[in-house]
Amino acid sequence: MKDLDLTTLRLFVAACDLGNIARAGEQQHIGSSAISKRMALLEEQVQAPLLERHRRGVVPTAAGLMLLEHARAMLASADRAARDMAAYQHGVKGQVRILASVSSIAESLPDDIAAFLQKPEHAQIRVDIEELTSSEIIRSIREGLALVGVCWNAADLEGLQTLPYRCDTLAVAVPDGHPLALRDSCSFSETLDCEHVGLPASTAVYTMLARAAAIIGRPLNYRAVVSSFDATIRCVRAGLGVAIMPREILGMAGSGQGGQGVQGVNMVPLTDAWARRQFAICFRDGSRLSPAARTLVDYLAGCAQAG
Numbered sequence: 690m691k692d693l694d695l696t697t698l699r700l701f702v703a704a705c706d707l708g709n710i711a712r713a714g715e716q717q718h719i720g721s722s723a724i725s726k727r728m729a730l731l732e733e734q735v736q737a738p739l740l741e742r743h744r745r746g747v748v749p750t751a752a753g754l755m756l757l758e759h760a761r762a763m764l765a766s767a768d769r770a771a772r773d774m775a776a777y778q779h780g781v782k783g784q785v786r787i788l789a790s791v792s793s794i795a796e797s798l799p800d801d802i803a804a805f806l807q808k809p810e811h812a813q814i815r816v817d818i819e820e821l822t823s824s825e826i827i828r829s830i831r832e833g834l835a836l837v838g839v840c841w842n843a844a845d846l847e848g849l850q851t852l853p854y855r856c857d858t859l860a861v862a863v864p865d866g867h868p869l870a871l872r873d874s875c876s877f878s879e880t881l882d883c884e885h886v887g888l889p890a891s892t893a894v895y896t897m898l899a900r901a902a903a904i905i906g907r908p909l910n911y912r913a914v915v916s917s918f919d920a921t922i923r924c925v926r927a928g929l930g931v932a933i934m935p936r937e938i939l940g941m942a943g944s945g946q947g948g949q950g951v952q953g954v955n956m957v958p959l960t961d962a963w964a965r966r967q968f969a970i971c972f973r974d975g976s977r978l979s980p981a982a983r984t985l986v987d988y989l990a991g992c993a994q995a996g
Contacts, residue, residue: 698760709746783812783981788838789824823893852990854968859878860936870955884912884930926953
């Protein structure tokens, strides 16, 4: 099979997304007959029907859905390559795309990257950050969609090279007046009498807490599931429940007694051994990192040692 043409793949994705070849033509500024011809040639090339044609439009076949997934990844890679090359026209000598978990972004990573970019010797380096779950980060690194990731080191990092990054400590966030609010610390099991506010099931912390509750043999009841730590804090402050989250997010230096980083919310450190988390910088092969990526990785690893 000859190499797939990116323009044809872009038209194929547009037809699938819009469900209509004519609308895809309007979006891509090309006649519908030209798209139809390209789709026919594409089907001939892959030797499989890709689109089911109906009176109101088109839908991808099973083979079409498979190609659609690959086409999206190929187009995304091509777009990133175009952006990277365009960056050189503006004097950027290196560009690094780093995938990071919500916890690392909410804590130290943005400050560390900002400090890295402020150094004169890094003035010609550009760093882009994208938030993903730990499992998505690892999959993307393995598939070569990004060079560098930062996630919790308890995730399945098999096959990747890693360096230690910073640590954090999980605590229970409780509203003012809660029975745990005046405690110096507590165990995770003591929070299971309360309704919880949590992050989505796709996140590493959700999986970890579910496993910890299962080991104890008690249910973990969620009253609210939200998409960010900011929303979590708002729910806790409103009295909707308690939440297990990194105490560093609120810049907590003390315990629950007097340790309020946000008015109306108290952070009580957990005593469980797993509450102390280590983050990892992960990549497929250090020898294949670009000079800019290698420089950033070394700097972040140094931040961990300094901290």
